[in-house]
Amino acid sequence: MTSSLRREPRQARSRAMVERIVDAARAVLAAEGYDAFSTNRVAAAAGVSPGSLYQYFPDKTALVDVLARQWVDRMSDDVAGALLAHVDAEAPDLLRSAATALLDAVERDPLMLRIVWLELPGARNVAARDALERRVRDVLTTYLRLRHPATAERADRLAWVLVLTAQQLTVRFVLDPDPPLTREQLVDELVAVSAGVLGVPGVPD
């Protein structure tokens, strides 16, 4: 991966400094929102001078990009891994496992979720979410082609619908301070939606 750093930190001390800056950046963002996210503020929070910050990050957006990329990578690893772990199950068990795993992944870091989803300004926000969606959608499309050949020729459409739907419901559930349903109810609804789209039986009810 090409680095977005201005100068590659070669010594342990330099790498520690970059890490301190990134951690401080995440802390400022989480605690005070994007409005307070100025480079001077981040440098101060890291106990570092603005000049030092700019030895390693070419500009402010590079710093945001590092945070967003870290989050997207971890999040998509979680989700993709969770889906692949249940590949061998049969529907509707598969759907239920996948829904639960997805919800677990989304719930793991609500602070950064809120930041990436709601705080980052337009362009960065969209880029991060797109990267996450594409990764998850690719995994799902591949799975559908392999394990659900009946829907093969519309696998890309189905993956688009399922990813956007499941993402929206889980994210909003986690971000909602007072959600109108419980975790278990949400999983039920996720199963119902997926079953409806896939044309497989969800709950025999």
Place this chain on the structure above:
Amino acid sequence: MTSSLRREPRQARSRAMVERIVDAARAVLAAEGYDAFSTNRVAAAAGVSPGSLYQYFPDKTALVDVLARQWVDRMSDDVAGALLAHVDAEAPDLLRSAATALLDAVERDPLMLRIVWLELPGARNVAARDALERRVRDVLTTYLRLRHPATAERADRLAWVLVLTAQQLTVRFVLDPDPPLTREQLVDELVAVSAGVLGVPGVPD
């Protein structure tokens, strides 16, 4: 409704000025994004001095709020009206009509949709979307209780799921410059999702 204007414009000339400012604000936002949306820039685009702008708007956010509120009002009128217009149909015709009407409404002003969804900064963005969602969800909840009494006790949950899902799919479809499905296919998927959640037959296939 309480006005967010600093001074209520009483004469025709004043009202025309407010309108010019609001129109210019929308134009700047649409053409150059929120980064270029400075009060000086808007005033210049309206052919008006910054001082005049601040005779009617107490601060910058008030101007954004007017734009957002106009959009939310029109959008939610469209959606709620479209839903109520098909109240008498039977599923799955009802679902198909509702899905089509929803898509029509969302497609009506893609420019402002993009602005409210992607450009406005966090807080304003969320407030506008919340207002829209609540309005549509209320209509849907009422409908479900009346016409779908079998699901009455979970009507609020169902409305939450349906509104978020349909909203996400339609909005993303409209904003996506190269969507992976056609309009007709999207309507089909909306019907399938809704049918799955409601537990009614969607397409007899």
Place this chain on the structure above:
DNA sequence: CCTGGACACGAGCGACCGCTCGCCTACACT
């Protein structure tokens, strides 16, 4: 001990922002 260069520092530059306020014009009314 001397020296050179990598690195960290932080005051501050230049630009732009939201917003104000004293001035001036235009018009209603005498």
Place this chain on the structure above:
DNA sequence: AGTGTAGGCGAGCGGTCGCTCGTGTCCAGG
């Protein structure tokens, strides 16, 4: 014409921001 006033005007204020660059520090190699 004279005059009071509502309202439009725009230079510019106070402040913040992203970012720079001259200076100082520290340490490795001779």
